[in-house]
Amino acid sequence: MYEPIRAKSVHTMADADFPHRSREEELDIQLAGHLSALLAVTDELGLVEAGGDIARQIARLRGGEPVRLSPEAARPAEEGHAADVAGTSAEGAGLAGVGRAELHARALALAGRALVVAASRADTAAAILSAERMDAHTAALAEPPATPGRRLVGAR
Numbered sequence: 001m002y003e004p005i006r007a008k009s010v011h012t013m014a015d016a017d018f019p020h021r022s023r024e025e026e027l028d029i030q031l032a033g034h035l036s037a038l039l040a041v042t043d044e045l046g047l048v049e050a051g052g053d054i055a056r057q058i059a060r061l062r063g064g065e066p067v068r069l070s071p072e073a074a075r076p077a078e079e080g081h082a083a084d085v086a087g088t089s090a091e092g093a094g095l096a097g098v099g100r101a102e103l104h105a106r107a108l109a110l111a112g113r114a115l116v117v118a119a120s121r122a123d124t125a126a127a128i129l130s131a132e133r134m135d136a137h138t139a140a141l142a143e144p145p146a147t148p149g150r151r152l153v154g155a156r
Helices: 023-045 048-062 100-120 124-142
Strands: none
Touching (some): 023 100, 023 124, 048 124
């Protein structure tokens, strides 16, 4: 009634002449990528301590120190400028002209992605770090923007 199968199934694994990565290796690469993007935004915001924590996690995953924005090029926590120092610029990361609120929103989204991957690979340290960063960026987004030198009408 049925015709016999004459060709190999497309679903069987072919003879592999190239190395394949395991699921764990793929998740490591994906997590390191999300954390690296989060580090770029964190450095742009000038959050040195948080950047150091993220860099340590990336180093643990990749086995080497990540490339970071130089401290001179980072935005000071109280200012919102993008500098270009020694060829490392905010423009290269696509962050030039972006306000602090937008940077915090990007960092929140990146930390959320990192949390999902960290949970998927059961990496407690990376999951805790990602959740802490999400909390910090959520709090930063909830703060009203500072307007120095301006007072509300009727304020005493």
